[in-house]
Amino acid sequence: SARDHVVDLRSKLATLAGERGLKIASVGTHPLSHWRDQLITEGERYAQILKDMQSLARANLIFGLHVHVGIPNRDTAIHVMNQARYFLPHIYALSVNSPFWVGQDTGLKGYRLKVFERFPRTGIPDAFESLSEYEDYCKLLVKTGCIDNPKKIWWDIRLHPVFDTLEVRVCDAQSRVDDTLAIAALIQAIISKLFKLFRRNTTFRLYRRRLLDENRWRATRYGIDGKLIDFGHETEVDTRSLLNELLEFVATEVNELGSQREMAHIERIMREGTGADRQLATFARTNDMKAVVDQIVAETYEGLAVSA
Structure with a gap:
């Protein structure tokens, strides 16, 4: 199961860390660590990113939860991506796990996204009318030297350039295994629901990225404690209330997928x-702040075969 897989991987990593006198911590941003003190992973890909992005890459000390949902037909996937954009702020509000940055309280629940926004080709994507329009966009970026391959498109959701998946990249890394699995299951249910609706020729109005960005900012700032805009009714609604509506929206998928626990x-x-x-x-x-780090470590080790 997905749970066994996550627990097994964390346990192995925690064991390797323990052998070196270290502990692992899963979180969107480390509360204390300063990016200036970090080593950069060796390898051609990271060297190229560092060359391109300079200080932006050095300061990119952030950790995300990326969730892949398989959609074998890329024509369908691009339309599902268009629809799923609307729910990215809702998902992020649940996943915020980065209030601290280099020892400071940022005042934001999800500071990680603000750090990553410094990179180009990030955030919520525009809607694309077709797969060919999306592919033309990618080809133009490669042709004009913006990128050497579509892996350098780092949106909150993207059509993965190698796998037949939609990759939702908006979430902060989660400390608890249970939180990780619950958020992944919610994303799976949303994509599954939108996929089935599209197959039935049922779609929703597509909103401009700039409007969706307003909700993205609110999720970043307040998490689940704020309000999001219900664009259909042009009104602010408590985020928790909209999340309850979202759970009702995907309830049939949850039953089919067997993710009631999540x-x-x-x-x-x-x-x-x-x-x-x-x-x-x-x-x-x-x-x-060290007590915060200890708490993150303790949550990361919950349910593992290794003790913190």
Whole structure:
């Protein structure tokens, strides 16, 4: 199962770290670590990114949860991507786990996205009328020397250039295994629902990226504690209320996919708070950033075959 896979990978990584006197921590941004102190992974790809992006690459000390959902037909996938753009802020609000940056409280629940926005070709993509329009866009970027391959398109959601998947890249890395699986299952259910609706010729109005960016900012700033805009009704609505509507929207898929346990955990996140909320609560209680790091480590090791 996906759960076994995640637990197994984390356990192996934690064991390797332990052999070197280290511990692992899964989080959107490290509360204390400074990017200037970090080594950059060796390899041609990272060397090229560093050459292209310079200080932007050096400062990119962030960690995301990327979720792939298989859609074998790329023509269909581009239309599902268009539709899924609307829900990216909702998903991010649930996943915010990066309130601290180089020892400072940023005042944002999800600072990671703001760090990554410094790169080109990030954020919510425009809608594409067809696969050919998207492919023409990619070809133009390659032809004009903007990129050497479509892997350097780093949107919040993208048609993966190698795998037959839609890749949702907006989420912060999650500390708890349960949070990771719940958010992945929600994304799977959303994509599955939109795929089936498209096959039935049922689609929603596509909103401009600049409008969706307003909700993306609200999710970044407030997580699940703010309001998002319901563009259909042109009104602000509590984020938790819209998330409840989203859970109702995907309920049939959840039953079919067997992810009821994960959706129950989404409801727990809505009740008890996000990873960012837990980090902020620990810091408010202790006024000690190291205590926040300890909490992240403890959550990362929950349910593993290795103790923290």
